[in-house]
Each structure stands twice: as C-alpha cells, then as structure tokens.
Amino acid sequence: MSELPKHFDPAAIEARWYAHWEEERLFRPDRPEAEPWTIVNPPPNVTGSLHIGHALDNTLQDILVRHQRLLGKDALWVVGTDHAGIATQMVVERQLMETQQKRTDFSREEFVEKVWEWKEESGGEITQQLRRLGCSMDWSNERFTMDPGFTKAVTKVFVDLYNDGLIYRDKRLVNWDPGLKTAISDLEVENSEINGHFWHFSYPLEDGSGAISVATTRPETMLADMAVAVHPSDERYADIVGKNVRLPITGRLVPVITDEHADPELGSGAVKITPGHDFNDFDVGKRAGFEPAEMLNMLDAEAQVVQAADGLIPDALLGMDRFDARKKVVEMIEAEGLLEQVEDRVIVTPYGDRSNAVIEPWLTDQWYVDAEKLAVEPMAKVRSGEIDIVPKSWEKTFFNWMENIQPWCVSRQLWWGHRIPAWYGPDRKTPIDLHDLSSTTRDEVFVAATEEALLADLRKYYGADKRFEFLESEEDYLEWDNVLASHQELRETIEDLIPIFRDDDVLDTWFSSALWPFATLGWPDDMIQEVLPLDGGGLGGGDPSARDTGSGEITPPQTPPHQGEGLVARPGSDLARHYPNDVLISGFDILFFWDARMMMQGLHLMGEVPFKTLYLHGLVRAADGQKMSKSKGNTVDPLGLIDKYGADALRFFMAAMESQGRDIKMDEKRVEGYRNFATKLWNAARFCQANGIGASTTLEAPEAELPVNRWIISETVETLETLNKAFDDLRFDGAADAIYHFVWDKFCDLYIERAKDELNAPTDEQIAAFYPDSPRTNDGEIAQRKQETKLVAGWVLDQVLVMLHPFMPFITEELWHAMGERGSHDIIVARWPSPEADVDQEATAEMEAIFAFGGQIRSARSELNISPSVRTPAQLWNGSEEWLKKFVDHTRYLNRVARLGQKVIRNGNMQDLGPGIQVGFGDATIFLPLEGVIDLDAEKARLTKSLEAAQKEAGSLDKRLSNPQFVEKAKPEAVEKARADHAEKAAEAERLKAALERLG
Known part of the structure; x- marks a missing residue:
C-alpha cells in the first residue's frame, strides 16, 4: 500500500497511467477465446483538434468499451483518422501561400507528396488529444483512410458498385463552392440569414398581348432561364400557358409551363425556372422535359459569367463575377423598362463552411451512387430491429430521409484523396483524329481496380493490337498535339496508339469512411471463398482454387473473388470476429452523411448490418442553449477544462x-x-x-x-x-x-x-x-x-x-x-x-432509520439556528426492546452526528415537555427539549419573518406562472427558471412552517 498524497492532483497521474496502459497494450488484452465486442470511432479529420463534441462522443464510447473489457470480453475499439480531402488540401495550400507558391506550381504527384509530408510532420494532433481524454483505443492498429490497405478497399468498392450498376456518371446540380472549386456535401454548407432584395421583373409575351411578372433573389440567373412556371390550378394564367415570353437582355423565347412548384399565394404566382442554377428548378425542368444536357449553364467554376449554349449572353457580361453581374443585369433590365419593384428581404444564403464563399447550385458532370437502391436494405433492418436506433425518436427522421433519398454525389474536384479509378478514351465507333483529339469524342469510360484489369478492358474494346498512352488528365488529352510534339517516337507509330486519360476527381471522404466498420478490420484481403463439403452435403462446389489445408485454416483463392455469394471472412481474423460491430455512437448530425451510408455499404458488400445498435447523442451547446461556433465566440476548449x-x-x-x-x-x-x-x-x-x-x-x-x-x-x-x-x-x-x-x-x-x-x-x-x-x-x-x-x-x-x-x-x-x-x-x-x-432488507430498514434520524435532527437544528457547538439533551421515550437495542448499537454515531447531550434519559411518558424537537426512531421516539437551548421568542420571530418572505415570493412566482402570456411568450429558459424558483420557495416555506410548529 502506497500512501496517497494529501491533495488530489489529476495532472500528476493522468499522463503516467495512460502511458502505462498503452505500453502494456492493455487497451486490447489478448483474449482470443473471449466473446468479441466491437466499436469504431467516427474518424476525426487528420487536420482536426479536439473540440467539445469530440469529447462527448469519445467519452461515451470509452465508457462502453471499458465496461465491456471489465466484463471479460475481447473488446476492440477501432481507431483512426480521416484524410479530410478539402480541409487537408486547404492546410497545405495555405502553407504554400506563405512562400508565394500555389498548388498549380506543382504537378499533381508533387503536391500530393507535400500533403503526405505535412501529414507525417503535423497531422494527427487530435490522436494525442484523445489520449489526454483517456480514450482506450487500439492504437497498435490505428488506421488512416489513405493507408494502402484502405485505399485498396475504396478502389474495390468503387469498381464493384460500378459493375453492379450502382455507381454512374451523370449531369446534375451540385453544391458548388467557387472558393474551393469543388462540389461539396450538404453537411459542408452553412445557411445564414442576410439582408438582401427581391427583384420583380416583367417578362413580355412573345405575341405582344401582355407580360408576366416574376420575382427573384438572384437576378443574374435570368441569363439562363428556360421557362416560367405557374400552378396548374391558377386560372389567372390559363390563357397564356403554352405561350412564349421573351426574356430581357438575351431575347430568348421560353415557354410558360405549369408545375405545382409555383405557389399562387406567393408574389405574382409565376416563377422563373433556371434548371442549371437552382435545385427546385432542376426538378421542374426535368418534369417539363428538359434533359440535363440541354439545361443552360451561365457560370464557370469560379462563378464568373460564361456564354450559355445558345450564345445570347451579351459580351459586356462575360467574365464578370456573379455579384457584379447581378448589379449589371438589374441595370440593363431597368434600362429596358422591365424592372417593376425591389423589395428589401432577409435571404437565407448558403455558405461553404471552410471557404466562406456563397455556394452556387451548379450543373456539372459528377459521379453518383444509386442511394435509392442501397437504402432499401437498411430500412428493412431498422424495421426488423436488426439495427436498433437509440433513441427511437430518430427512427421517423431516418425513414423520412431514406424514403426520399437523392442520388449521392461522390466526386470532388481535388488532388488530395482517393482518385476515382476511371479512365476515358475516344469512341471507336466514330473517326478518331489522333492529330486533333479536341474534336474527338471521349465518352468511353473504363473503370478498373488494377492496371492489369484496365489493360484487359482496353484491349477488349480497342483491339489486342493497340498500344495505349496513359495521360494524367483531360487537359493533357486536349493538348495531345503538344504531347506528340515532345515525343517523336509516338508520332512515328501513332497509327496503333490510343491516348487514354484518367478522371481528375477524387472521392468524397464520406464514401471512404462509409467502409470504416469493415475496411478497418481487413476487408477485402480477409474475405475468402467459402469451402463447401465435397460429399454432396453442400449447396455448391465453391471456388476450386480455395482449399482446406486440414489445419482448420482456409487458403484464399488464387484470384481474389468479386464480392458476392460464397465469400466469407477468414476464420480467426478480426473481420470474422468483430464484424458486425456491436455499437456505433455518433452525433445525430451525421446520421445520413455517415451512419446511413455505412448501413448501405455494409449490407451491400458484407451482407450483414455494420452495427447492431446506433446510439445518437445530442450537441453540446453553450450555457445559454445557443449552438457553439467560433464566430459567436462561445466555444469551449475541452483541453482547457482537462488542464483545470x-x-x-x-x-x-x-x-x-x-x-x-x-x-x-x-x-x-x-x-x-x-x-x-x-x-x-x-x-x-x-x-x-x-x-x-x-x-x-x-x-x-x-x-x-x-x-x-x-x-x-x-x-x-x-x-x-x-x-x-x-x-x-x-x-x-x-x-x-x-x-x-x-x-x-x-x-x-x-x-x-x-x-x-x-x-x-x-x-x-x-x-x-x-x-x-x-x-x-x-x-x-x-x-x-x-x-x-x-x-x-x-x-x-x-x-x-x-x-x-x-x-x-x-x-x-x-x-x-x-x-x-x-x-x-x-x-x-x-x-x-x-x-x-x-x-438484506432487515439491515437496510435498520440503517435507513438510523440515518433518517440523524438527518432529521441535523435538519431541525439547522432550521432552528442551533449552533453546531451546542449539544442538546435527549430523552428516549417508549419503544420496543428491539429498537432500544438498535439505539445502543449505534449510540456513538447518533451522539456524534446529532450533537446530543452527554446522557440520554429513558422515561415513560411525554406530557408537559414544552417546545422541542420530536423525531421517530423505529417504534421509539426521541425528544430534544429546546427550553434553555435557544431564545425561543427570538427564534419564533426570525422564522415568522423568513416564512412570510418565502410565502410572498412563492406567491409572486405562482401569479407569474399562472399568466398564460408569460408562459407562452417568455423564453423557455425564463419559464423553466421561474418554475424552479417557485418550487424552491414553496419548499422553503413548508420547512419554515414545520420549524415554527416545533416551537409551539
């Protein structure tokens, strides 16, 4: 036994014990025969630092895993970090800016190498901070979403989903961040209310019979308008539906169509439709029969005005920033006499959470996952209880989102990340001008996980006698003449040469993190072909290249199998023991971005749920209930709290x-x-x-x-x-x-x-x-x-x-x-x-009586203002021998905690005792006379005054709470405080009243 210091100092013990646990590998003790139990951490960004939300999320996980470890289970807490494509690329680009460099000064390969250098030197600070919180993670198997093994898994998933028809390329609207020049997810969009305007324009009918009024918060987008929509039941416009209006500035003729998106009660009831720059309008445009390829796009990647497909945008607007163009468009429409009015209005505006640029809905070609098909199995598993969502209240939200799910955009226009394993080449069915590829179609897509598989696909399509020149990007493809000029040997043998370029984009980080529950455990390497019995007892022959060695270990097939029936996790592997995971803990804010997508991928690729229970916790808010944010200055540093x-x-x-x-x-x-x-x-x-x-x-x-x-x-x-x-x-x-x-x-x-x-x-x-x-x-x-x-x-x-x-x-x-x-x-x-x-019910009853007696005496003494130094005499009245013996057994304790006099007297009656404290003790009674102990008159006066004050304040609060206007209109926290104060004052009044009654 080592003597403890007098004062408890957390800092003196925390680092020491954590280092000991980690060095002794106690976070994952060797328990091969124990029941497995598994949890994975939501991988924090490699650029991140511990915030209060991380502290909550990881504390809850650590509580569970430590409990399961104490239960003797093979408890595994998978740990790792996410490569955080946008955030990490921004960090490195900011470092380059300090030396007046930019990303494009380097080749893609050189820039990615710089990111890896940063990761090795500075990345992963948050993992050290998780240690400070006490997280008992399996650091010996820490994972990173750009590790070679994980990258292999990501590539395989993309290829498998593509081959299964669940990944495809499509032209759709995305949240485009002009600052970062990439598509971003909804989670990376922050909406803010700003003061703006509502412009009302007049669009003349082509036949000169009148005009129709429309309103917009983004006047510049009218350069790409393709229709005006009215509600089908709006009789005001019944006569002009099907007619054309002539747009200001461009003069383009667009039809008046009907769609329920138009609200007859809002403004004029007519809305301009710009399918290439508004999510609602995109859907309206599709319903009206516009193909995405036909939808007009009047902005480039930097949100500057470019010529639309019809060539009608005036040169004066081309190259202008969208907000400068907004002013110019309003001026030009006003000059035509078609500006009706301008309203001041608060506009909800989307911003990129990292760039702080206004997000632009932008029509572009991206890669999508068919989330609608993948959502079917997760919904079935939640309904059946195979996935238990806690608390249950989130199930309704889950089903509502999953039943209305949209295609999942998984491509990002970055250099750091998992590059999409897709290559493009010319269409063999049309003439290929190898001296001018810019005029050659390049629509053939080849998706492959390995170089060998890619070459096989290319030879199958173009011919076995062809050679291939692999280009790094579409830009190189379009500049093919320059490539030829610098490679004489290519020019001499150009006839049998096919140029192929790789997709520039990388995958959304949510795509890779959706594989976290199984890719961290050894998938796909630990997936093998199931060996079925050869005696006819099985359902099939299995893979002949897989064999049982007789030692209970199954060798993998010579060729890694494609995901499908007959694949099982290698017996004894972490994948076999720890998938499915037992619990996933996450914030409700990533229910759809991460949790649901893990369900989709796990069920499709593994055939089993990724986790049995999904626990969704709330947010940590500021003391006043507001959401924490750096802009508000109300964030809390958990490391500072740990220090303190x-x-x-x-x-x-x-x-x-x-x-x-x-x-x-x-x-x-x-x-x-x-x-x-x-x-x-x-x-x-x-x-x-x-x-x-x-x-x-x-x-x-x-x-x-x-x-x-x-x-x-x-x-x-x-x-x-x-x-x-x-x-x-x-x-x-x-x-x-x-x-x-x-x-x-x-x-x-x-x-x-x-x-x-x-x-x-x-x-x-x-x-x-x-x-x-x-x-x-x-x-x-x-x-x-x-x-x-x-x-x-x-x-x-x-x-x-x-x-x-x-x-x-x-x-x-x-x-x-x-x-x-x-x-x-x-x-x-x-x-x-x-x-x-x-x-032991008997012992419990006895000790509760003892402790209640002591507590009542202390409480009464406090209410009557009796000094702790004053001992009160005591008399023990009546009572059975059983309870009298109990009194003896606890004599010293009762004397000490109740500050009783030096001798307890046992009497037989309780008449004419005067004022005092009377407390039950089993079937006996303890009486503490107060005559001579306190000034009774002074104490009565003090208690009466305090009682009146407490009753007055309780009455005032009761009156306020009885007022419906206060309860309905006051802030919830104010009403809650008033109720708490009322309860406190009412209880105080009852205590004082009881104390007065004791004095007679």
Whole structure:
C-alpha cells in the first residue's frame, strides 16, 4: 500500500497511467477465446483538434468499451483518422501561400507528396488529444483512410458498385463552392440569414398581348432561364400557358409551363425556372422535359459569367463575377423598362463552411451512387430491429430521409484523396483524329481496380493490337498535339496508339469512411471463398482454387473473388470476429452523411448490418442553449477544462449530462463539481489507508454481522444492478447518477461516518456515560467488529473503483494500486463486480432509520439556528426492546452526528415537555427539549419573518406562472427558471412552517 498524497492532483497521474496502459497494450488484452465486442470511432479529420463534441462522443464510447473489457470480453475499439480531402488540401495550400507558391506550381504527384509530408510532420494532433481524454483505443492498429490497405478497399468498392450498376456518371446540380472549386456535401454548407432584395421583373409575351411578372433573389440567373412556371390550378394564367415570353437582355423565347412548384399565394404566382442554377428548378425542368444536357449553364467554376449554349449572353457580361453581374443585369433590365419593384428581404444564403464563399447550385458532370437502391436494405433492418436506433425518436427522421433519398454525389474536384479509378478514351465507333483529339469524342469510360484489369478492358474494346498512352488528365488529352510534339517516337507509330486519360476527381471522404466498420478490420484481403463439403452435403462446389489445408485454416483463392455469394471472412481474423460491430455512437448530425451510408455499404458488400445498435447523442451547446461556433465566440476548449479540472471530471460531466439524444448545456460549475466528487473519493481512500483498510482479496462480498456492513453490501448490490440495467439501456446519465450518489451519499457520507464508530469503538464506560441502560461488551467483540468493518470497507471501495472506472479511469487506477499490492493486475483489465450477495432488507430498514434520524435532527437544528457547538439533551421515550437495542448499537454515531447531550434519559411518558424537537426512531421516539437551548421568542420571530418572505415570493412566482402570456411568450429558459424558483420557495416555506410548529 502506497500512501496517497494529501491533495488530489489529476495532472500528476493522468499522463503516467495512460502511458502505462498503452505500453502494456492493455487497451486490447489478448483474449482470443473471449466473446468479441466491437466499436469504431467516427474518424476525426487528420487536420482536426479536439473540440467539445469530440469529447462527448469519445467519452461515451470509452465508457462502453471499458465496461465491456471489465466484463471479460475481447473488446476492440477501432481507431483512426480521416484524410479530410478539402480541409487537408486547404492546410497545405495555405502553407504554400506563405512562400508565394500555389498548388498549380506543382504537378499533381508533387503536391500530393507535400500533403503526405505535412501529414507525417503535423497531422494527427487530435490522436494525442484523445489520449489526454483517456480514450482506450487500439492504437497498435490505428488506421488512416489513405493507408494502402484502405485505399485498396475504396478502389474495390468503387469498381464493384460500378459493375453492379450502382455507381454512374451523370449531369446534375451540385453544391458548388467557387472558393474551393469543388462540389461539396450538404453537411459542408452553412445557411445564414442576410439582408438582401427581391427583384420583380416583367417578362413580355412573345405575341405582344401582355407580360408576366416574376420575382427573384438572384437576378443574374435570368441569363439562363428556360421557362416560367405557374400552378396548374391558377386560372389567372390559363390563357397564356403554352405561350412564349421573351426574356430581357438575351431575347430568348421560353415557354410558360405549369408545375405545382409555383405557389399562387406567393408574389405574382409565376416563377422563373433556371434548371442549371437552382435545385427546385432542376426538378421542374426535368418534369417539363428538359434533359440535363440541354439545361443552360451561365457560370464557370469560379462563378464568373460564361456564354450559355445558345450564345445570347451579351459580351459586356462575360467574365464578370456573379455579384457584379447581378448589379449589371438589374441595370440593363431597368434600362429596358422591365424592372417593376425591389423589395428589401432577409435571404437565407448558403455558405461553404471552410471557404466562406456563397455556394452556387451548379450543373456539372459528377459521379453518383444509386442511394435509392442501397437504402432499401437498411430500412428493412431498422424495421426488423436488426439495427436498433437509440433513441427511437430518430427512427421517423431516418425513414423520412431514406424514403426520399437523392442520388449521392461522390466526386470532388481535388488532388488530395482517393482518385476515382476511371479512365476515358475516344469512341471507336466514330473517326478518331489522333492529330486533333479536341474534336474527338471521349465518352468511353473504363473503370478498373488494377492496371492489369484496365489493360484487359482496353484491349477488349480497342483491339489486342493497340498500344495505349496513359495521360494524367483531360487537359493533357486536349493538348495531345503538344504531347506528340515532345515525343517523336509516338508520332512515328501513332497509327496503333490510343491516348487514354484518367478522371481528375477524387472521392468524397464520406464514401471512404462509409467502409470504416469493415475496411478497418481487413476487408477485402480477409474475405475468402467459402469451402463447401465435397460429399454432396453442400449447396455448391465453391471456388476450386480455395482449399482446406486440414489445419482448420482456409487458403484464399488464387484470384481474389468479386464480392458476392460464397465469400466469407477468414476464420480467426478480426473481420470474422468483430464484424458486425456491436455499437456505433455518433452525433445525430451525421446520421445520413455517415451512419446511413455505412448501413448501405455494409449490407451491400458484407451482407450483414455494420452495427447492431446506433446510439445518437445530442450537441453540446453553450450555457445559454445557443449552438457553439467560433464566430459567436462561445466555444469551449475541452483541453482547457482537462488542464483545470482533470480528464475524469470532464468525462463524468459528459456522461451525467447525456440523456439519450438531448442536447447538453455546457456548465463549467458542474465540471468543477465532479472534480470535487473525485476529491471526495480520494479523501475516502486516504481515510481507509489511515485506518488500516486495504485492497480486498475476494470478489464476493465478505461475511458480515453488523447491520451497517450488511447494509453497505446491500447498497453495493443494488447499485450494481442499477448500473447493469443502465448500461444495457445505454442510459449514461442513469449510470452516472447511480454511481455518483452511491459514492458520495452512501459510501462517503453515511457508511464511512458510521464505520468510524466501529474502527474507533467506544469503551463500555463511554457508552454507559451516554446511555446508562446500555449492555456491556468485551474486547474480543470489539476487535471482531473492527476487523469485519475493515474487510467490508476494503471490499466496497474495490467495487466502487471498478464500477466507477469506465467513467473516471485515471483516479480509479491510481487508487486501485494505492490501496494494496496488485502486481500486474491493473483495474483496466479487472473483473466487473459480481458480489454474489443478496439485498438484506432487515439491515437496510435498520440503517435507513438510523440515518433518517440523524438527518432529521441535523435538519431541525439547522432550521432552528442551533449552533453546531451546542449539544442538546435527549430523552428516549417508549419503544420496543428491539429498537432500544438498535439505539445502543449505534449510540456513538447518533451522539456524534446529532450533537446530543452527554446522557440520554429513558422515561415513560411525554406530557408537559414544552417546545422541542420530536423525531421517530423505529417504534421509539426521541425528544430534544429546546427550553434553555435557544431564545425561543427570538427564534419564533426570525422564522415568522423568513416564512412570510418565502410565502410572498412563492406567491409572486405562482401569479407569474399562472399568466398564460408569460408562459407562452417568455423564453423557455425564463419559464423553466421561474418554475424552479417557485418550487424552491414553496419548499422553503413548508420547512419554515414545520420549524415554527416545533416551537409551539
């Protein structure tokens, strides 16, 4: 047993214990025969740093994995980072800008090499920060989404989905970020309300019979208008449906069409339709019969005006930035006399979360996944319960999104990322001018996972006698003449040469992270062809190139099989043992971007759900309930909180506040309170050390005779049952509440206080001086009571440390070793409690009566303003011999906690006792006379004044809460506070009223 320092210092123990756990590989102990249990972390960006959301998400995961490890399971927490295509490329490009360089100064290969250099030097800072939080991840198998193995998996998935008809190239609208010059996902778009305008234009009818009024917040897009839509039931426009209007500026004729998208109640009821620059208009355009290839696009990748397909945009507008063009278009329309009015209006505007550029809906060719088909199986698994979404309230949202799912755009216009394994070449069916490829179609697509497979596809299409020149990009293809000029040998043999160029784009990072539950475990390398019996008992012959060696190990087929029936995970591999995962924990905000897509990919590629339970937690908000953001300046640094209060306190706060999906309001005072909780446990352990209480030598509860020891064993059993149920139900708040109150209230405040009187047992003379009727004891009995209490206290403290370990790993490991010699038996790999004891109802009833008595006396003394230094005389009235004996057994404790007089007198009646405190004790009564103890008149006056004040304030709050206008119009937090204040004042009034009644 090593003596604990007087003061608890988290910083002194956290780094030491974490290094020890990691060095000893205790996060993944070797348990090949144990039941597997698996969880994967949502891979944070390699550029990221720990924010408060990460702290919540990873704390919850760590609590679960530590608990499962304590249960003896082969608990695996897969860890890794995401290559974060946009964020990482931006970091490196900013570094280049510091030396007046830019990405395009380098070849693609050179730039990617620079990104890898940055990753090795500076990437992954967040993994060190996760260690500070105490995350017990399997760092020995840390993964990165650009590792060779993971890249192989990503490439295979793309090729397989393409071959299955589930990935295709299409022209559709995307969220285009002109600052980054790439498509981005909805998650990377932030909507803000800004002051803008609503312009009303007049579009004249072609036949000169009138005009139709339209309104827009983006006047520049009218350069690409293709129709005007009215609602089918809008009779105002029935006569002009099918006619054409002539657009200002361009003079283009566009039809008046009907579509339910047009709202008759909004503005004029007519809306301009620009399919190439608005998501709603794109759908309207398709319904009207416009093919995407026909839709006009009047902006380039930098959001500058370019000529549309019909060539009608005036030269004066070409090359202008879209916002400059907006002003110019309004001026030109006004000059034509077609500007009707301009309204001031607040406009919801989308911004790129990284570039802060206004996002432009942009029509472009991209790669898409057929998410509608892939969504079918996940929905079925959620409905059947094979995937359990917790809390259930999110199921409705899940189904609503999945049933209305759109094609998933997976291509990004970046250099850093998984490059799309697609190549393009000329169409062999049309003449190929190898001296001018810019005029040659290049629509043939070849998708392959390896160079060999690509060459096979090319030879099959173009002929086995052809040679191929592989170009790096479409730009090189269009500049083929330059390539020929620099390669004389190519010019001499050009007749049998076919130029092929690779797709420039990379895959969206959500595409690769969707493979996380199985690609991190060895897929596809650990997928083998199932060997079926050769005696006719099987359903088929399997792959003849796969064979059973007789050792129970199956060799893989000579050619890696395509995903499909007959494939199984290699027996004994992590993939076989740990897929499906048991639980996934994530924020609800990535339910569709990550969670649902893992369901799609896992079910399609593995044939099984990726995880059995999906737990969705809420957001950590600022103390006032607002969403945290850097722009608001209300973010909280979790590392700063760890520096100030320790990781254990922050972790416990996260668990205690997490209530199945509800948002958490950040409250530093509560974090401080949990630091105090750790200090209280520390001091309890120091008390045990000082009294010769050490580590327990038994897993089961010790034999106990004393009621107080039987009671604390019962409380331990009940707490364990509560914890087990809370873990089963994923009630982090319930689990934290149970262990907190057991440690603070039961173990520290009640048991240790009561145990002091057994560890420092009074002599017979001391007891007799207090209660003359008490029986005599002997030294042997006293020694036995003391020894029993030491054993029980040591055992309970061990149970406390193990039960608390998932929440507060550092202090529990420190105290575990400080309480006795454990050898290499660290608490992180200890056994979850199994006391093999029942709840002792008799001991529980007795101790609850004892503690209630002490609490009531203390409360009454406090209400009556009796100084702690003043001892009150006591009289014991009536009562059975059983309860009188109990009083004797707890004499010293009662005397100490209730500050009773030096001698308790037992009398037979209670008449004419005067004012005093009367408290029940079993079937006996304790009476504490107050005559001469306090100034009764002064105390009555004080209590009366306080009572009136409390009643007045409670009445005022009640009146406010009874006002419907206050309840309906005030901020929710103001109403909540008023209710809490009312309850507090009402309870205070009741206490004061009871205190007055005691004084008579």
